[in-house]
Amino acid sequence: MDRNIRSVDDVLGLLDGLFASEADRWTADGASWWDGFYADRSKPVPFFVAKPDENLVSYLDRGLITPGRALDLGCGPGRNALHLASLGFEVDAVDLSPAAIAWAGDRAREAGADIRFHCGDAFALAATELTGPYDLIYDSGCFHHLPPHRRISYRALLDRALAPGGHLALTCFAAGEMGSELSDAAFYRQARLDGGLAYTPESLRWIFSDLTEVELRRMHDEASTSPLFGEPFLWTALFRRDAV
Known part of the structure; x- marks a missing residue:
């Protein structure tokens, strides 16, 4: 008989176990799925291109963010990290x-x-390697x-x-464009994530309501010949933490 729950971390770990399938790609156990995904670097996957996100470039061009420490x-494959480092x-x-x-x-060596670079679960590494403080966290x-x-x-x-x-x-x-629109509770009933969760602007504003919204819009559609990456099935959001 197990009675192992005594902290929030214990509860989170228990819930993690509901999504133990390799196809649920966010845990350390899902690393092998992603390794297979990245094995063929020539695959026509949109974000395999060596181009930064158009919204990230826009934030920098408009001075909404400035160089500092970034995570x-x-x-x-490092396309946005490379752009940030170049600036x-x-x-x-x-x-x-x-x-x-x-x-x-x-790519960085070239x-x-x-x-x-850090390989692993960002949440597990946050207490030891990814301690910040960071002026920009980019996701x-x-x-x-x-x-x-x-x-x-x-x-x-x-x-x-x-x-x-x-x-x-x-x-x-x-x-309405990409990702599952099931309710949060439904994911636990079916114990899978269906490749990713869709969000509305209202849900993003609620989740990050302790931050100040700077901009929230759809990503611009960038042509294959563009030096930037852009797909309109994505939201782009920029939030700021209060200085005090």
């Missing part, structure tokens, strides 16, 4: 997948970029792969690592 959550940011980049980190490292497609209960861990990471006056910028699936 790239779910960095994949003078001191960058930490983390991903579950060793294959993704290896690819990002290859570019002569100094980026600190291009990580948030929508988290099960609902891990928003608690996500917000705790922000509380711990985002500097006063710092920014959270993220892209995530837009309801």
Whole structure:
């Protein structure tokens, strides 16, 4: 007879177990799924391109964010981390997948970029390696792969690592375009995430209501010939933590 629940972390771990399938891609157990995904670097996957997100470039061009310390959550092949490093940011980049980190490292060496790469679960690493404070936490497609209960861990990471006056910028699936629109409770009944969760602007504003909204819009559609990455099935959001 197990009576092991005595903390929030214990509850989160119990709920994690409901999504133990390899297809549920957000836990350390899902790293092998992502390794397979990244194994063929020539696959026509939109975000395999060596281009930064158009919204990230826009924030920088308009002076909404300025160089400082940055954390790239779910960095994949490193395209946004490389752009930040090229503009003078001191960058930490983390991903579950060793294959993704290896690819990002290859790109960084080719570019002569100094980026600190971390392989593993960002929530587990937050207390030891990803301590911040960061002026920018950038998330291009990580948030929508988290099960609902891990928003608690996500917000705790922000509380711990985002500097006063710092920014959270993220892209995530837009309801009506991409991702599952099941209720939070329904994910626990079926014990799978269906490839990712869709969000509305109202849900994002509620989840991050302790931050100040700077901009929330759909990502611009960028042509294949563009130097930027952009897909209109994504929301782009920029939030700021109060300086005091």
